[in-house]
Amino acid sequence: MKKLLPTSTAGSLPKPAWLAEPETLWSPWKLQNEELVEGKQDALRLSLEDQQQTGIDIVSDGEQTRQHFVTTFIEHLSGVDFEKRETVRIRNRYDASVPTVVGAVSRPKPVFADDAKFLRQQTDKPIKWALPGPMTMIDTLYDSHYKSREKLAWEFAKILNQEARELEAAGVDIIQFDEPAFNVFFDEVNDWGIATLERAIEGLKCETAVHICYGYGIKANTDWKKTLGSEWRQYESIFPQLQKSNIDIVSLECHNSHVPMDLLELIRGKKVMVGAIDVASNIIETPEEVANTLRKALKFVDADKLCPCTNCGMAPLSRHVAKAKLAALNAGAEIIRRELSA
Ligand SMILES: [Zn+2]
Numbered sequence: 267m268k269k270l271l272p273t274s275t276a277g278s279l280p281k282p283a284w285l286a287e288p289e290t291l292w293s294p295w296k297l298q299n300e301e302l303v304e305g306k307q308d309a310l311r312l313s314l315e316d317q318q319q320t321g322i323d324i325v326s327d328g329e330q331t332r333q334h335f336v337t338t339f340i341e342h343l344s345g346v347d348f349e350k351r352e353t354v355r356i357r358n359r360y361d362a363s364v365p366t367v368v369g370a371v372s373r374p375k376p377v378f379a380d381d382a383k384f385l386r387q388q389t390d391k392p393i394k395w396a397l398p399g400p401m402t403m404i405d406t407l408y409d410s411h412y413k414s415r416e417k418l419a420w421e422f423a424k425i426l427n428q429e430a431r432e433l434e435a436a437g438v439d440i441i442q443f444d445e446p447a448f449n450v451f452f453d454e455v456n457d458w459g460i461a462t463l464e465r466a467i468e469g470l471k472c473e474t475a476v477h478i479c480y481g482y483g484i485k486a487n488t489d490w491k492k493t494l495g496s497e498w499r500q501y502e503s504i505f506p507q508l509q510k511s512n513i514d515i516v517s518l519e520c521h522n523s524h525v526p527m528d529l530l531e532l533i534r535g536k537k538v539m540v541g542a543i544d545v546a547s548n549i550i551e552t553p554e555e556v557a558n559t560l561r562k563a564l565k566f567v568d569a570d571k572l573c574p575c576t577n578c579g580m581a582p583l584s585r586h587v588a589k590a591k592l593a594a595l596n597a598g599a600e601i602i603r604r605e606l607s608a
Contacts, residue, residue, distance in 0.1 A: 270606060271560070271574055271599045272323035274539060276477055276517055277335060277396045277444065278579035279316065279328030280588050285309045289582055292334050306331040307384055314388055316589050321596035324392045324440065324573065331381045335444055335579065336398040336406050338377075343425065345371035345411070352408035357450045360486035367409040367418060373425045379432040386437035395438045397426055399445035399476065400462040401454065416458045423465035434472045441467070442475040442517065449478055452503045460504070460511050467512060475515035475539065476508070479578045480523070488546060491524075498524040505532035515539055519577030521551065521559045530566035538567045541577030542598060543591045548583065550590045556598020569606055574599040 280288060285305050287293040297305040313328030332338035340346055350366040382395055400419040412418045430441050443463055448455050467474045478501070481487035494500075501518070508516060509532060517539035520527065530538060542559040543551055560574055574595055580588040 268570075269323060270569060270603050271572055272392075273574045273596050273599050274322060274324035274394060275317070275326060275328075275580070275592070276479070276539065276541065276545075276576045276578050277326070277329055277442070278581035279313045279326075279330070280581060280583055280585045281328075281330055282309050282312060282585070285330070286333075289584055291582060292337070295333070306381075310381070310385060311388060314385065316585075317592065318389070318391070320589060320592035321600075322592055324394050325385075325389055326394045326396065327381060327385045329396065329579065329581065331378070335396065336402055339398050339429075340365070340403060340407070342375070342377040343371050343373050345369045346407065354408050357405055357447055357481075359450075359490045362406075364406055364408050367407050367411045369411055371418070371421050371425065373428055376432050377429055379429075379436050382433050382436040382438050392439040393437070394440040394442055394475070395433050396442045396444055396477070397429060397433075397466075399443035399447070399459075400426060400466060401451065401459045402445050402447040405447045405451075415454070416462075419458060419462045420465065423462040426466040427468055430466060430470055430474075434470055438472060440473045440475055440515065441470065442477055442515075443467075444477045444479075446477075446479050446481055448476070448504060449480065449500045452500070455504045456507050460507050460513075464512050473514045473537075474512070475517055475537075476513050477517035477539070477578075478504075479517075479519050479541075481578065494524065496524060497526055499526065499529065501525060501529050502532065505529060509533045509536060515573070517541070517575060520563055521555070521577060522547065523577065527562045528566060530563060534566065534568075535571075537571040537573060538563065539573045539575035540567065542574050543576040543595050545576055545578045545580050545583065545591075548587050550587065551594045551598070553594055553597035553601055556594055557601040560598060560602045564602070574602075 309330040519541035
């Protein structure tokens with residue numbers, strides 16, 4: 267029988283200090299060449315070990331082999347010039363100097379397939395692999411070639427599909443697309459955002475997920491969240507179409523969130539990775555707090571479709587805080603498993 271409420275994480279986990287500067291996004295590597303390759307693999311194994319020790323059921327690489335959840339993938343593509351930079355507004359929220367799309371984009375070779383094979387060799391547990399979604403990718407670039415957000419998104423969707431098929435062949439059980447841009451550009455999400463995501467998963471037999479969120483606990487995000495009011499109903503405009511899509515799983519932040527839990531009713535039928543761990547705080551949740559969030563979610567998500575999860579990636583946290591939070595997640599899930607089986 268399948269385990270009820272299998273726990274997972276939304277994405278990144280902290281890296282060891284010998285590999286990259288801790289508690290920092292875009293942290294530069296501290297190793298080079300062969301040492302870096304080996305260091306990344308060691309870090310992946312440690313990250314996996316932390317997940318297994320804390321009872322996480324659906325494990326990942328903790329994104330130990332990438333610097334950033336979007337940039338690292340794009341760095342492996344041709345058609346994007348990282349030397350030629352322009353300042354653009356990311357998700358209508360903060361300015362950043364970004365690379366330029368200078369020609370047709372393509373993927374000369376697989377990006378994460380070897381890392382995924384390595385992870386597969388290390389564990390028998392189901393594994394989840396994260397890729398950036400097409401809309402979030404275009405939102406981190408200046409486009410001087412296609413001059414159309416939609417066209418570029420379709421191109422990225424084709425590339426993501428090639429990558430996803432190889433990850434599936436490497437033994438990945440769930441491929442997740444990170445689309446934080448989905449809670450900013452609602453009209454585009456409905457016009458072509460979900461459609462490009464469906465292009466990215468075309469032909470896959472493994473499960474697929476989309477992670478939508480309000481971002482890491484960095485200042486630009488926490489400032490933006492203050493402007494959103496007391497109830498965040500942004501998902502209301504995109505959930506109906508997401509519900510009708512081919513995506514199997516939706517990953518969302520639910521703990522310490524202003525997203526009204528009843529919005530989950532709009533995606534009833536999908537599996538939901540319910541974020542029950544706040545990644546923007548160093549305070550460790552108690553198992554009972556985790557259980558409370560899961561109980562609320564269970565009113566709108568069928569028990570056999572609920573995966574307790576973190577709100578977002580945990581890369582900016584310290585390793586001991588992240589590990590304690592994973593343990594709390596599992597302990598909270600265990601409380602609800604007992605309640606459900608009583
Ligand atoms: Zn996130």
